[in-house]
Amino acid sequence: MSKNGQGLLEVLKGQESDLLADWIKEQSGVAPRRGASIRESEVRDQCKEFLGLFQSAIRDGGADDIQGPRWGGVRELLSNLSRTRGLQGFSPSETASFVFSLKKPLFTRLGRAHAKDAEGLAEATWSANQLLDSLGLYTTEVHQKAREEVISRQQQEMLELSTPVVKLWEGILALPMIGTLDSARTQVVMESLLQRIVETGSNIAIIDITGVPTVDTLTAQHLLKTVTAARLMGAECIISGIRPQIAQTIVHLGVDLGDVTTKASLADAFAIALERTGRGVRKVRAGS
Amino acid sequence: MVVTKDDTMEIRVSDHVVLVRQAVRKWSIELGFSLVDQTKMITAASELARNTLDYGKGGTVRLERVEEGMKKGLRLTFEDQGPGIPDLEKALTDGYTTGRGMGMGLSGSKRLVNEFDIATKVGEGTRVTITRWK
Ligand SMILES: Nc1ncnc2c1ncn2[C@@H]1O[C@H](COP(=O)(O)OP(=O)(O)OP(=O)(O)O)[C@@H](O)[C@H]1O
Ligand SMILES: [Mg+2]
Numbered sequence: 001m002s003k004n005g006q007g008l009l010e011v012l013k014g015q016e017s018d019l020l021a022d023w024i025k026e027q028s029g030v031a032p033r034r035g036a037s038i039r040e041s042e043v044r045d046q047c048k049e050f051l052g053l054f055q056s057a058i059r060d061g062g063a064d065d066i067q068g069p070r071w072g073g074v075r076e077l078l079s080n081l082s083r084t085r086g087l088q089g090f091s092p093s094e095t096a097s098f099v100f101s102l103k104k105p106l107f108t109r110l111g112r113a114h115a116k117d118a119e120g121l122a123e124a125t126w127s128a129n130q131l132l133d134s135l136g137l138y139t140t141e142v143h144q145k146a147r148e149e150v151i152s153r154q155q156q157e158m159l160e161l162s163t164p165v166v167k168l169w170e171g172i173l174a175l176p177m178i179g180t181l182d183s184a185r186t187q188v189v190m191e192s193l194l195q196r197i198v199e200t201g202s203n204i205a206i207i208d209i210t211g212v213p214t215v216d217t218l219t220a221q222h223l224l225k226t227v228t229a230a231r232l233m234g235a236e237c238i239i240s241g242i243r244p245q246i247a248q249t250i251v252h253l254g255v256d257l258g259d260v261t262t263k264a265s266l267a268d269a270f271a272i273a274l275e276r277t278g279r280g281v282r283k284v285r286a287g288s
Numbered sequence: 289m290v291v292t293k294d295d296t297m298e299i300r301v302s303d304h305v306v307l308v309r310q311a312v313r314k315w316s317i318e319l320g321f322s323l324v325d326q327t328k329m330i331t332a333a334s335e336l337a338r339n340t341l342d343y344g345k346g347g348t349v350r351l352e353r354v355e356e357g358m359k360k361g362l363r364l365t366f367e368d369q370g371p372g373i374p375d376l377e378k379a380l381t382d383g384y385t386t387g388r389g390m391g392m393g394l395s396g397s398k399r400l401v402n403e404f405d406i407a408t409k410v411g412e413g414t415r416v417t418i419t420r421w422k
Contacts, residue, residue: 180306214309214327216334217390245327253331253396254382 005063007124008131011109012055016048022105023047027098038088046098050077063131066138078135082142087150092143099136103129163189165196172273173202173235174266178211181219190226197235204273205230208266210241220255227260236276238262240269291363293353299366300346305337308349315351315362319422329362329420332397336366336416339393343386344368344414354419361402361421372410380406 012019024040024047053073061070078099085095107125114121168174175193197205207226212219227237240263250257263269274280297308312333316326333349340347347368354363373379380398385391394416398404403419 213313214330214334216331216338217392217396218334218338221390245324248324249327249331249400252328252399253335254392254399255390255396 005058005127007110007113007120008063008106008128009055009058011106011113012051012058015109016051019105019109020044020047020051022108023102026101026104038085046077046081050074053077063127066131066134074135075138078139079142082139083146086143086146090143092140095143096136096139099132099139103132106132163192165193167196167200167202168206168270169274169277169279171200171202171277172204172206172270173197173200174206174208174270176208176211176266180214181209181212181222186222190222190229193226194229194233197230197233203235204238204276205235206238206240206266206269206273208241208269209239209246210243210266212241215242215246215250215255217253217255220250220257224258224260227258236261238269238272240264240266289354289356291352291354295351297349297351298346299337299340299349299368302338302341305334305341308337309334311351312362312364315353316420319353319360319362321362321420321422325420325422328400329364329418332400332418332420333364335393335397336364336418339416340366340368340370340414343373344370346370347413359421361419363417363419365415365417367413367415369413372412372414373406373408374410376406376408 024044027043027047028040057066057071057074061068065071066075081098082095085098106128110124110128111121114124163175163177163179166174166176173193173196175189177189193205193207196202207223209215209223215223223239227239230237238261239257242262242264244264261269261272263272271281295311297311298304299308309330312330313326316329321329337349340349344366345368347366347370350365350367352363352365354361378384380395381391382395383391394406397418401418401420403417405417406414407416408414
């Protein structure tokens with residue numbers, strides 16, 4: 001075990017409750033952003049647990065290598081703390097201040113212990129400083145990683161938005177597609193449309209792609225497959241929501257939607273669907 | 289030609305294709321592309337990214353914002369170490385596919401951009417470079 005670690009241990013020993021009080025006071029000075037708050041009793045428990053683990057890590061593993069196996073407990077505590085605080089809305093620096101705020105109370109005590117030994121003090125402070133810096137950086141890294149995980153999960157969820165099949169009128173279904181059509185969910189969406197066609201005995205299905213950002217060959221192929229399958233179940237499809245830029249792009253791409261009826265908007269498609277089923281919309285009153 | 293910004297993205301799983309499209313959309317908007325030009329570039333990127341994944345067994349795309357004289361544009365380079373394309377002329381023909389596609393990806397994306405270049409070698413891989421100018 002290193003000499004520096006020994007110095008730290010000496011000032012920690014027997015002073016835990018006193019040090020704990022000072023440390024907690026330091027932390028209350030760091031006001032978190034609005035919306036990010038944490039109960040004092042929770043902070044106290046975390047600090048107490050940290051001091052315990054911190055001491056045994058120094059005792060067993062020295063103060064130099066926080067990546068070592070003896071520091072596993074401390075790392076785990078900090079990593080849980082970073083993750084939960086990250087979710088509670090703490091910024092990375094607010095999260096790291098948990099560790100950095102220990103510096104002042106610790107250095108004060110080192111100063112007292114080395115009152116007559118300037119060289120020893122400098123050395124002990126330097127090593128404690130390095131140790132706390134690396135632990136603080138560790139919390140920042142975990143915080144960052146947790147954030148990235150959340151973002152990638154949200155992206156994943158966006159990719160997999162589900163698409164409900166809605167009945168617009170007797171015999172007329174609509175499928176408002178939102179998101180990308182090249183993921184595994186296309187199959188699911190197609191199957192649920194076919195099932196609803198059977199259940200409702202519908203003979204017209206409007207597939208609205210207003211919410212589909214890109215139509216490429218794979219998307220077109222999925223759409224055409226859906227149209228063909230719907231036909232086999234006795235329903236004609238209308239594709240709506242093909243915006244002008246998409247229409248132009250698929251022409252250049254060379255994709256042919258064949259004899260499928262296409263309409264610019266869902267409203268246009270609905271009007272056609274009503275007409276084909278022998279209905280229409282009539283104004284019953286003058287005015288708006 | 290000067291490159292004023294660049295980035296490289298992995299294409300290993302099909303969600304990466306979605307991320308590539310999102311990045312190309314962002315870069316196209318930054319360059320001030322019209323909505324039609326954005327859509328064309330994104331669609332071409334989608335085709336080539338999926339070819340990289342499906343036929344090239346995965347690879348990368350390099351995004352570059354380029355300037356030449358007064359012109360500004362976006363250049364994308366798709367690269368893989370897959371099997372390569374034995375008959376390039378056929379592969380560039382509308383409707384030709386060795387998979388289950390429509391066979392419109394390569395030929396179609398060529399029509400969607402201003403510059404299209406393809407280098408391929410059997411057993412070594414394929415590199416497709418496309419550029420669209422503002
Ligand atoms: N990166 C690549 N590596 C190896 N072969 C490729 C690559 N890209 C394209 N090919 C070959 O060229 C053919 C034509 O490609 P293209 O993108 O035009 O059509 P597709 O991918 O088969 O169908 P689509 O793109 O219309 O869904 C492919 O079937 C494949 O054999
Ligand atoms: Mg293709």
